[in-house]
Amino acid sequence: MFKKEIYLNRRNNLLSKFTTGKILLLGNIENPINFEHNTYPFRQDSSFLYYIGVKSPRLAAVLDTEKNETILFGDEMTIDDIVWMGQQQTLAEKADLSGISKVLPFNQLFDYLSKGKQEDIHYLPPYQSHNKLLLEQLTGRPANQLQPSAALIKAVVAQRNIKSAEEIIELEKAVDIAVDMHRIAMRMTKPDLYEYQISNAMQHFAQDQGTSFSYPPIVTKRGEILHNHMQFHQLYEGDLLLNDSGVETAMGYASDLTRTFPVGKRFTALQEEIYQIVLHAFKSAEQLLTSGIRFKEIHLKACEALVDGLIQTGFMKGNAQDAVMNHAHALFFQCGLGHMLGLDVHDMEDLGEQYVGYTEAEPKDTKTFGIKSLRLGKKLEAGNVLTVEPGIYIIPELTQLWEQQNLHKDFINYDFLKKHLDFGGVRIEDNYLIETDGYRRLGKYLEREIQEIYQLKDNPID
Amino acid sequence: MFKKEIYLNRRNNLLSKFTTGKILLLGNIENPINFEHNTYPFRQDSSFLYYIGVKSPRLAAVLDTEKNETILFGDEMTIDDIVWMGQQQTLAEKADLSGISKVLPFNQLFDYLSKGKQEDIHYLPPYQSHNKLLLEQLTGRPANQLQPSAALIKAVVAQRNIKSAEEIIELEKAVDIAVDMHRIAMRMTKPDLYEYQISNAMQHFAQDQGTSFSYPPIVTKRGEILHNHMQFHQLYEGDLLLNDSGVETAMGYASDLTRTFPVGKRFTALQEEIYQIVLHAFKSAEQLLTSGIRFKEIHLKACEALVDGLIQTGFMKGNAQDAVMNHAHALFFQCGLGHMLGLDVHDMEDLGEQYVGYTEAEPKDTKTFGIKSLRLGKKLEAGNVLTVEPGIYIIPELTQLWEQQNLHKDFINYDFLKKHLDFGGVRIEDNYLIETDGYRRLGKYLEREIQEIYQLKDNPID
Numbered sequence: 014m015f016k017k018e019i020y021l022n023r024r025n026n027l028l029s030k031f032t033t034g035k036i037l038l039l040g041n042i043e044n045p046i047n048f049e050h051n052t053y054p055f056r057q058d059s060s061f062l063y064y065i066g067v068k069s070p071r072l073a074a075v076l077d078t079e080k081n082e083t084i085l086f087g088d089e090m091t092i093d094d095i096v097w098m099g100q101q102q103t104l105a106e107k108a109d110l111s112g113i114s115k116v117l118p119f120n121q122l123f124d125y126l127s128k129g130k131q132e133d134i135h136y137l138p139p140y141q142s143h144n145k146l147l148l149e150q151l152t153g154r155p156a157n158q159l160q161p162s163a164a165l166i167k168a169v170v171a172q173r174n175i176k177s178a179e180e181i182i183e184l185e186k187a188v189d190i191a192v193d194m195h196r197i198a199m200r201m202t203k204p205d206l207y208e209y210q211i212s213n214a215m216q217h218f219a220q221d222q223g224t225s226f227s228y229p230p231i232v233t234k235r236g237e238i239l240h241n242h243m244q245f246h247q248l249y250e251g252d253l254l255l256n257d258s259g260v261e262t263a264m265g266y267a268s269d270l271t272r273t274f275p276v277g278k279r280f281t282a283l284q285e286e287i288y289q290i291v292l293h294a295f296k297s298a299e300q301l302l303t304s305g306i307r308f309k310e311i312h313l314k315a316c317e318a319l320v321d322g323l324i325q326t327g328f329m330k331g332n333a334q335d336a337v338m339n340h341a342h343a344l345f346f347q348c349g350l351g352h353m354l355g356l357d358v359h360d361m362e363d364l365g366e367q368y369v370g371y372t373e374a375e376p377k378d379t380k381t382f383g384i385k386s387l388r389l390g391k392k393l394e395a396g397n398v399l400t401v402e403p404g405i406y407i408i409p410e411l412t413q414l415w416e417q418q419n420l421h422k423d424f425i426n427y428d429f430l431k432k433h434l435d436f437g438g439v440r441i442e443d444n445y446l447i448e449t450d451g452y453r454r455l456g457k458y459l460e461r462e463i464q465e466i467y468q469l470k471d472n473p474i475d
Numbered sequence: 476m477f478k479k480e481i482y483l484n485r486r487n488n489l490l491s492k493f494t495t496g497k498i499l500l501l502g503n504i505e506n507p508i509n510f511e512h513n514t515y516p517f518r519q520d521s522s523f524l525y526y527i528g529v530k531s532p533r534l535a536a537v538l539d540t541e542k543n544e545t546i547l548f549g550d551e552m553t554i555d556d557i558v559w560m561g562q563q564q565t566l567a568e569k570a571d572l573s574g575i576s577k578v579l580p581f582n583q584l585f586d587y588l589s590k591g592k593q594e595d596i597h598y599l600p601p602y603q604s605h606n607k608l609l610l611e612q613l614t615g616r617p618a619n620q621l622q623p624s625a626a627l628i629k630a631v632v633a634q635r636n637i638k639s640a641e642e643i644i645e646l647e648k649a650v651d652i653a654v655d656m657h658r659i660a661m662r663m664t665k666p667d668l669y670e671y672q673i674s675n676a677m678q679h680f681a682q683d684q685g686t687s688f689s690y691p692p693i694v695t696k697r698g699e700i701l702h703n704h705m706q707f708h709q710l711y712e713g714d715l716l717l718n719d720s721g722v723e724t725a726m727g728y729a730s731d732l733t734r735t736f737p738v739g740k741r742f743t744a745l746q747e748e749i750y751q752i753v754l755h756a757f758k759s760a761e762q763l764l765t766s767g768i769r770f771k772e773i774h775l776k777a778c779e780a781l782v783d784g785l786i787q788t789g790f791m792k793g794n795a796q797d798a799v800m801n802h803a804h805a806l807f808f809q810c811g812l813g814h815m816l817g818l819d820v821h822d823m824e825d826l827g828e829q830y831v832g833y834t835e836a837e838p839k840d841t842k843t844f845g846i847k848s849l850r851l852g853k854k855l856e857a858g859n860v861l862t863v864e865p866g867i868y869i870i871p872e873l874t875q876l877w878e879q880q881n882l883h884k885d886f887i888n889y890d891f892l893k894k895h896l897d898f899g900g901v902r903i904e905d906n907y908l909i910e911t912d913g914y915r916r917l918g919k920y921l922e923r924e925i926q927e928i929y930q931l932k933d934n935p936i937d
Contacts, residue, residue, distance in 0.1 A: 044506050045602045046518045047818075048825035051690050053515040056508045095872050096809055099700035140507045142604035146618050156608050210683055217679040221672055228513050238561035347558055356509075363510035410557050 034133035175396035188456025227267035230258030236438030271442035290322025302452035343383025404440030496595035637858035649730035650918025689729035692720030698900030733904035752784030764914035805845025866902030
């Protein structure tokens, strides 16, 4: 945990934005796998972690804006709990570490909230079904008619958007461990291994460092499948491996890195060519990072850089700017250039992209293929932490669909493209802090130049 | 998956027990960790796996007892799904593998069920909140007033209770991999390591074999904490390590093994003595396994064997049988001798212990400390698969409580006991198939004799 003052300040800041009502923050539970007492690893809700800091299950907190106090609702261990799970810090002791002196049994939450007016309870959008059910009971509304508080969402996003010095230290820790993890992956990867062996070795390393994967890693030779969690393929000489993986520290902060590298010692000629295009787009985007610029603008510049390269290689044709304006690049780059990063790998995604990545004045384009997957479009501020992750992906099914629909024939060389439908995908991704005048790449440098990657491949490990 | 006929037979068997109504089986979803799209590893519901066999999320099946047909409700992938997650087998293809020819979009489930009478929908008790919410919508009842069908529970338990030859093969596979995993743990454990390092190495091995942990493993020098999932302790010469861990095969079948061994090369004298007591109780229980005997009886015999040994060492006094009748042994053995094992590590625990481990004629004692934690009491049948896992646990908090309350002073030597409050715990556990005339230990033999353990310790690995 951070120092007590940090949590006190965060809560005071939040309370100062409200004059009436009760702010209700719900913690997570230990979610059942296949029966109630066989549970997944516990992960506290990120906003709860941010304001309350206590990592135990079955808690709720109320920030009472009128009394200006915080109450933690939760149950102390019974003797049966101690027999089965061991003596631990009491809840009162844990609460004290974040400056909370009032702890009540969980069930008193119902009484406590029933006293005020329904519309004066401010809560965030629930994503775990357990909390949807709890909110049904607390508010009397069916789960599909809950009314999360836009005012609360905005206030929370405004705070969590700007990372403090302590948070940056945690985020850099997460990046540093992920960098070592990625180097292990690059050095151990060789023909005949299976994808899952690399993923398992990375998990082993991450866990031995006291961290865990911050999301299910993508470790695949089918890098064109954007969220590919299948890892059953065997690797052969000539294959590319795309490794998109990061870790979460014990405090809950995430990293999110991607490298794409040869399974054997060297890329093929076409792989080198495409890799250089992506690397160039990556560097172009990186150079633009600074407060005041819209991330959507950087995204579009990166798209142009990708198209420029794709015109050189023969996959596309025409004018790069026109192609991007017409969304023709989305055949090769179907997703967004990056997203916020923090306590969540897609930071605050549970609070809604329209609040986290966009503004009311400049809302998200939710219809156009490609740009609809850009999670972050708004103007950057100093203290934002985000990913930059351009890529080129050749998806046979999508290519077939576009060609059948005669889409963008002026920009896409379908004949050339169809010779390379088995190419796969390349992505490069690092994590950045936005500063008033520029940016800082977080954590240790992870090899990204082709020659640097070859050096790692020339120093293999078992 | 098993052969198509197996699923057809299972469903026909189930359908034959009902003359009216619709049997509703709900699959699981991918549960969110910290936002909707960052999810825990998917695990299909075990009864759904048993009857339907399809391992994808967001499915439901209806076995219509009047039409004598099975319908699978679920959605095929869209082009967006394919771009993001890759082309996979269609749902219709997957359904066909278990002999289901009718597949409808998920949303049609609501219409389909609304046609009949509410009380004619038979469903099992939900444990994941997502399915509680779904059942609210499907039945119109609040989640805390759902009415799972006792008839359906009984019918499912009757089938899943008796493992078929194919299931035994899967269970033995799970045991075999767990045996190798336990040997790695014994051979790598040495002073200065941390508990989590052993757990992480086991997970790495299990995952490389295409399996996963079947439950969060207990790997601890504080073996007296029965469900201890903390693994932060460093290990020293003289410590005991208790390793309770098993794996789940890709088909979903679980193993559940425990060994307790020295961190250094050899047990201390007292550790050897206690280990021999547990091993003797373990063998006494094992010898009694056969169809027709009540498991509760075996449990009580094992308790007596434990108390006999504890009297020898000076921890207890008086007559062993009297001590067990009075539940005095529960200071050292607070839990049950074993439980059913199958698609769940506590097989069918979601369906209710009163149905799985007991009968209406001989219900569970839910009040008395010790026996209330025995998950299985009923008469064994050929085809049952279960664990045997006696142990001795010295819990300082519980000892203090009992002494303060003057409990069982005739049976417990508190003065002697208080000299050994830091002993920890010893448990030995294997997995068994009950046969008509006796039993079969499942899978490869895992070293359990002291000399066998010492041989492994003398062949360390890094």
